[in-house]
Amino acid sequence: MAVCYNCKTEFNGKFCPTCGAAAQAGPAPVQVAPRVAPPVYTNVSVAPPVASTSVMGWIGWMFLIGCLPLLGLIIMALAATDPSAKNFAKANLLIILILTIISLLIVGAMFLLGFGLAATSN
Numbered sequence: 001m002a003v004c005y006n007c008k009t010e011f012n013g014k015f016c017p018t019c020g021a022a023a024q025a026g027p028a029p030v031q032v033a034p035r036v037a038p039p040v041y042t043n044v045s046v047a048p049p050v051a052s053t054s055v056m057g058w059i060g061w062m063f064l065i066g067c068l069p070l071l072g073l074i075i076m077a078l079a080a081t082d083p084s085a086k087n088f089a090k091a092n093l094l095i096i097l098i099l100t101i102i103s104l105l106i107v108g109a110m111f112l113l114g115f116g117l118a119a120t121s122n
């Protein structure tokens with residue numbers, strides 16, 4: 001007694017009477033499971049964790065800025081690895097820039113006012 005691998009009909013002999021498939025010698029071959037491709041882990045570039053600026057780090061930056069007010073901030077904005085420290089330096093530079101522009105405008109206005117007063121007094 002054999003079972004046709006094709007149509008599952010039980011039969012005796014070398015060929016299946018239903019579909020004509022040849023009887024198999026021995027047990028039916030174990031179906032090989034399709035090889036599942038291993039998951040491909042794409043190299044996701046994980047940025048290394050940025051160390052936040054320590055207390056000593058901040059003291060160092062403050063010391064630098066204290067010694068070199070403008071240059072220290074520029075160095076800090078360029079060299080700091082901590083983005084917060086970088087932003088701190090950039091914010092300070094921006095404030096200095098704005099204050100410089102405002103003070104220049106005031107000085108300029110005073111000059112113009114002075115010239116104007118000098119012109120009208122004569």
Ligand SMILES: [Zn+2]
Nearest residue numbers: 004007016019
């Ligand atoms: Zn058959």
